[in-house]
Amino acid sequence: MAIERTLSIIKPDAVAKNVIGKIYSRFEDNGLKVIAAKLAWLSPQEAGEFYAVHKERPFYKDLVSFMTSGPVMIQALEGENAIAKNRELMGATDPKKADPGTIRADFAESIDANAVHGSDGEDTAKVEIGFFFPAMSVYSGR
Ligand code: IDP
């Protein structure tokens, strides 16, 4: 297995529920290290660009509107197999279908308000980390 990096976002619903720390514990307890982080309130333009891959999907407008409804906690995570590991910790997109013990099963209410984002592959991870963090704000190898 390789050491990878992935982008994670704690979405407005989970930030509002005050569970940033609980979600960070899931990362830390499973070998994922926070190597960059910031709390931000995304503009419609920023959220729209971040989710541009979903532009043609029927839920795009709702997604952008939800992601700009409050502050989000954005972090780059590093660790063994980080991309798949984070997806595993997150659980399925629809919290009703997410395995027990996953972040979405434990903290999310609906497919719209589903607590977390995680990169889905090496290419998207690279692009997504670069979208939010310049190289000088990423601190690896601590
Ligand atoms: P993911 O977050 O599990 O990677 P994606 O398919 O990449 O899921 O979709 C991005 C986000 O768009 C989801 O996390 C969810 O918030 C929203 N979304 C996806 N599918 C639907 C849907 O069918 N209805 C409403 N929102 C959806």
Ligand code: MG
């Ligand atoms: Mg996705």
